[in-house]
Amino acid sequence: MLSSTSTVSVLGKRNTSNAITNKQLTVATEDVLLLVQKLQSSLELEVIFTHLLDHIRSLVPGCRLLYSLPESNINLPIGGPVLKHQCFYQLKAEQEQLGEIRISNSSKLTDYELSMVELCLSHLLYPLRNALLYREAIRNARQDALTGVGNRFAFSRNFEREQRLAQRYHQDLSLLVIDIDYFKRINDKYGHLAGDEVLKSVAECLKSVMRQTDMIFRYGGEEFTAILTKTDREGALVIAERIRKEVEKLTVTISGNDIKATVSVGIGSLKEAKDSQALFNQADDNLYLAKRGGRNQVR
Numbered sequence: 001m002l003s004s005t006s007t008v009s010v011l012g013k014r015n016t017s018n019a020i021t022n023k024q025l026t027v028a029t030e031d032v033l034l035l036v037q038k039l040q041s042s043l044e045l046e047v048i049f050t051h052l053l054d055h056i057r058s059l060v061p062g063c064r065l066l067y068s069l070p071e072s073n074i075n076l077p078i079g080g081p082v083l084k085h086q087c088f089y090q091l092k093a094e095q096e097q098l099g100e101i102r103i104s105n106s107s108k109l110t111d112y113e114l115s116m117v118e119l120c121l122s123h124l125l126y127p128l129r130n131a132l133l134y135r136e137a138i139r140n141a142r143q144d145a146l147t148g149v150g151n152r153f154a155f156s157r158n159f160e161r162e163q164r165l166a167q168r169y170h171q172d173l174s175l176l177v178i179d180i181d182y183f184k185r186i187n188d189k190y191g192h193l194a195g196d197e198v199l200k201s202v203a204e205c206l207k208s209v210m211r212q213t214d215m216i217f218r219y220g221g222e223e224f225t226a227i228l229t230k231t232d233r234e235g236a237l238v239i240a241e242r243i244r245k246e247v248e249k250l251t252v253t254i255s256g257n258d259i260k261a262t263v264s265v266g267i268g269s270l271k272e273a274k275d276s277q278a279l280f281n282q283a284d285d286n287l288y289l290a291k292r293g294g295r296n297q298v299r
């Protein structure tokens with residue numbers, strides 16, 4: 001019953017003797033047209049899979065769905081954790097891998113139910129592909145291409161939001177502005193590509209210290225920012241010192257050259273600032289003091 005291009009391939013064998021009849025297929029197709037409309041109404045994966053599961057549940061009540069695409073770090077359970085009986089499908093549109101979907105149920109699905117599930121899935125592919133492209137575009141718009149951390153646009157949005165939340169709920173919030181010291185010298189001495197490698201290594205180092213990769217951003221050039229939610233100045237000082245020490249330990253080896261780098265860090269904390277602009281200025285002023293004080297230090 002699947003098209004000859006076999007865009008949805010079933011893994012595992014099953015008996016097809018009780019598969020869908022032509023009459024059932026006609027009724028099902030009308031239903032599926034409604035489903036198609038719903039699937040095309042959103043570009044959000046969660047919304048699309050919720051519509052799909054709602055539809056499949058009208059045939060198999062209580063079943064659950066798990067969608068995964070490991071290369072994009074997507075693991076999306078819908079309707080609850082996976083149940084005992086499972087069937088899974090590799091999703092593919094025109095040779096493009098779109099991940100795997102797992103339908104699970106407390107009892108084994110009949111051949112008729114499986115046929116209906118497959119009918120639904122064959123209509124999922126293009127809405128799913130569009131949603132994945134959309135997700136990728138959004139990610140690219142928010143991510144710094146060189147280092148993989150958030151870009152300045154993402155920083156502004158997150159920073160505003162976190163600052164508003166912190167003020168509304170009377171919580172601490174701190175900001176680190178982290179700048180690589182004498183970075184121009186690294187570029188001048190070892191070349192721009194080597195400079196890029198240093199930027200990447202420093203970003204990796206920040207990620208490993210912070211463990212909250214979505215709150216680290218490349219603000220521009222050789223300057224990074226880190227938003228520390230529920231963290232007061234003292235807590236921020238501990239993290240900033242850890243960052244400083246870890247970067248100091250770094251050695252980036254390029255073309256036989258061992259390149260060392262250090263960072264200066266300025267801290268801002270919401271208690272001492274009235275809004276996000278004041279908080280940023282405070283961190284930036286402290287960064288300036290750290291630079292003036294000799295670099296490789298936290299202020």
Ligand SMILES: Nc1nc2c(ncn2[C@@H]2O[C@H](COP(=O)(O)OP(=O)(O)OP(=O)(O)O)[C@@H](O)[C@H]2O)c(=O)[nH]1
Nearest residue numbers: 179180181182183184185187192193195196221222
């Ligand atoms: N390799 C590389 N260099 C960059 C990038 N963006 C900015 N830069 C360089 O970063 C350097 C920043 O230099 P400055 O602003 O003088 O700062 P600095 O040399 O780090 O000195 P201090 O901040 O005062 O310690 C400039 O040479 C820029 O060209 C990038 O994406 N890759």
